[in-house]
Amino acid sequence: MPVYIRKHPLEIPPPSEKDWIKKDEEENFFLQDPDQIFDSLPQPFRMINKLVTLVFEQAWEIIEKREALREAQIQKVKPTLYLPTAEFQVMGRANCLAASGQHVFVGLSSGLAVFNTPSCKRICAWESTRLEICAIRASNLGNETHLLVTVDDMGLARLFYFYRDSLLLIKVLNEVEEISKRNTCVEAELSQGGDYAGILLQGSTEAWLEIYRLPKESWLKETDHSQAAAAVSSFRERRLSQASTKSLDLPGEGSAETESPMSANRVETKLSLPVLLLKVRSPKPLTGSTFKSPLEALMKIDDGSVIGLGQNHMIKDYQWEQQDAIFRSTFEKHLERESEPDSKEEKPSHAVFHFLLPSRILQIGPEIKAQPDVPTGISVHWNGSHNLCLYLLTRPSKEKTDAELKPDTVWPCAAPITCSAVTSCSSYMALACEDGMITVWDRCLGFPLAVTALPEGCLSRTIHFLQTSAAPRDQLPRPKVQLLVLCTDGSLHLVTVSGPRESRTVLLADRSEDPDQTISAVAPIPAFPGAVLVFSWDGTVCLTDTATPQTVCHFITPPSHTVASPWQPVFTVDTTNQCLLLQGDEQQQQASLPTQTKGNQSSIFLFYFDSYQSMKVFPAVPEPPPDSLQHLPWDERCDIFLCDRLQRLPDLSQQVPKCWSQLRKHAAALRRESRKK
Known part of the structure; x- marks a missing residue:
């Protein structure tokens, strides 16, 4: 009987797909799921299974977080919801609002309209086809007189004068004969009393700031004269119409008086033009010196009592290159290896400026008498610049406005300035830099009150001063300053400064994981210390008490409307009538209304703070400052x-x-x- 004999010895086969478990994980594997050893999959299905399991676990974690957040929102005490107390309609879409005195100025897609706040009635309008007003600044001059400066979508800045239900166009500040030479207006501001106006212009190669002195006293006389002339002409026309009706002796009409079509609003009034006072150009980038000797550099300096911007120096181009090479070779390990910046520096194209009242920072001299409520200077800082430049407005008229203007005072900072704010009385100024540092200056005493830092990774986007209680007249005002800081990541902070070493930062709202709850804008209410309006991307408008901090109530629109463009809401706080004006859009679900009616009208809702019960949690209005x-x-x-x-x-x-x-x-x-x- 033949027997088959194996020539080679029996070899151990290679490991199969079942032996994929590691030795150190074998014990835990069998303890967790012993049956899994019989269900192992071959490649590539095993990898696919792992990926699907990972995706499922991550999705389940997200679901659990959202469920926990939803349950927390349900269990959380819901704030009181308040509907608007008044409403008025405007023809066209409202792009901006400004409240001054008893009037509201609305920038529309076809011009400018004026409404009375208590009655919500339209008073007058200035209409122009294919012109969209994008920004409005208003200043109350008293005696029902207001000054307006507007910026449209074409970059034109217009100066208006509102007087006794009449809206007069004074001048287009940046108007030129040739359109190709027109400069675009980026921003416009008015001083608190309407004495000065400033516009930021941007050309093809540079940007500059123009400051105008406004002859508001002469405007009042000219408008009074024109109103008197209009009244006389109207009286004469009524007398002529009466005489004509009597001579005709028409039956049924008798001697009834007829209204003249000519009115005071239609009388052409030519007002005095504003005077260009200053022209501040953007700072030039620092380059190598062209001076041959130090004496030549000193000849370029008119006054050596002020720290300049560093333009007149003796450093050559090759010296800067040598120092830069030495620095990079020494600290090569610590430098970030990213894309090298462009060799050509971009010129500053945007600036933030504030009008400043008299203080010890800008010395105007004893020969000039300054009024306490009239600005004597401006502060300017350009984007990407470390320097805050201060300029005097009380300059002699002999200086040429086209000449290069040098700042009267320069405040250098350790990092580029991102944003700034000034109190209404110009007592304090806050500067926020790119490194997260905030410096609060006491302008009356002339030195920094405190320097504080935001949490790491927070960069300031906007800064607002909050109203604080005033000190009695027989005591020195204690330096207690509160700042509301909105950061670029959506977080909201309250910075309280009480002295050089006494500063505290409180987180009012953290960065939200839900994009719809991201904060889009904030606005303090001066009449209620500690009250702040917070606007979110989902259209929520909540009132927050910074002392607690807690949400007091929500201001909502009617069910038929929503907040217009909640990522950039159109609103204003009326400090005279103590109300919030907010634009709302009609819901898309109401398709029964005609399309033309929806597109040609906008709703402005008014929320009067005194009519809501929740506003009583805030303290009383502080006494006026001494x-x-x-x-x-x-x-x-x-x-x-x-x-x-x-x-x-x-x-x-x-x-x-x-x-x-x-x-x-x-x-x-x-x-x-x-x-x-």
Whole structure:
């Protein structure tokens, strides 16, 4: 019987697909799922299974987070919802709002309209086809007179004068005969009392700021004269119409008076034009020096009492290149290896400027009498610049506006300035830089009040000063400043400054994971200290109390409307009538209305704060701030300073021993180091 004999020995086969488990994971694997060893899949199905399982687990985690957030929102106490107390319709789409006195100015897609706030009635309008007003700034001049400056979609800045239900166009500030030479207006501002106006213009190669002096006193006289002439002409026409009706002796009409078609609004009034006062050009990029000697550089400097912008220097191009090469070779390991910046520096194209009242920062001299409520200077900082430039408005008329204007004062910062804010009384100024540092300046005393830092990774987008209680007249005002800072990541912070070393930052709203709840804008309410309006992308308008901090209530539109463009809401806070004006759009679901009616009308909703019960949680309106100390007599100022010094004496006596102990320790350390050497 033949027997088959294997020539080669039996070999151990290679590991199969079942042996994919690692040795260190074998015990845990069998403990978790012993049956999985019989269900293992071959490649590539095993990898696909792992990916599907990973996606499922990540999706399940997201679902669990959303469910937890939804349950937390359900269990959370819902704030009170308040509907608007009044409403008025405007023809066309409203792009911007401005409240001044008892009037509301609405920038439309076809011009400008004026409404009365208490009655919500339209007073007058300035219409122009194919012209869309994008921004409005208003200033109350008193006696039902207001000054307006507008910017349209074509970049034209117009100056209007509203007087006794009449809207007059004074001038187009950047109008030129040739369209090719027109410069675009980027931003426009008015001073608080309407004494000055500023527009930021941008050309093809550079940008500059123009400041105008406004003859508001002469405008009032000219409008009074024109109104009187219009009344006389109207009276004469009525008399002529009466005489003509009597001579004709028509039956049924008798001697009834007829209204003249000529009215005061139709009388052409030519007002005096504003005067160009300053022209501030954007700073030039720093380049190598062209001077051959230091004497030539000194000849270019008119006054050596002010720190300049660094243009007149003796550093050559090759010296900068050598220093840059040495720096990069020394710190090559610490430098970020990213794409190298362009060799050509971009010129600044945008600036932020504020009108400043008299203070110790800008000395105007004893020969010029300054009024406490009239601006005496402006502050300007350009994008990407470290310097805050201050310019005087009380300049002699001999200087040429076309000449290169040098700043009167320069405040250099450690990082580029991103945004700034000034209080209404110009007592404090806040500067936010790209490194997250915020500096609060006391303009009356002339030194920084405090320097504080935002949390890491937060960059300021907007800054607002909050209203605080005022000090009595017989005491020095204690420096307590509150800042509302909205960051670029959507977080909201409250910065409280009480002194050089006393600053505190509170997180009011963290960055939301839901994009619809991202904060789009904030606005403080001056009449209610600590009250802040917060607008979100989903159309929510909530009132937050910064002292708690908690949401007090929500302002909502009627069910038939929604907040228009919630990512950039059109609203304004009327400080005179204490109300919020907000634009709303009609819901798309109401298809029964004609399409033309929807597109040609916009709804403006008014929320009067005094009519809501929840507003009582805020403290009473603080007393008006006392007169500035620099306007008091010298004997009263000395008494106030001495009393304040006497009150601070106990605190100073406690700080003196600490300072002496620190000095002794420092002196002892210096002695030890000197002995070792």
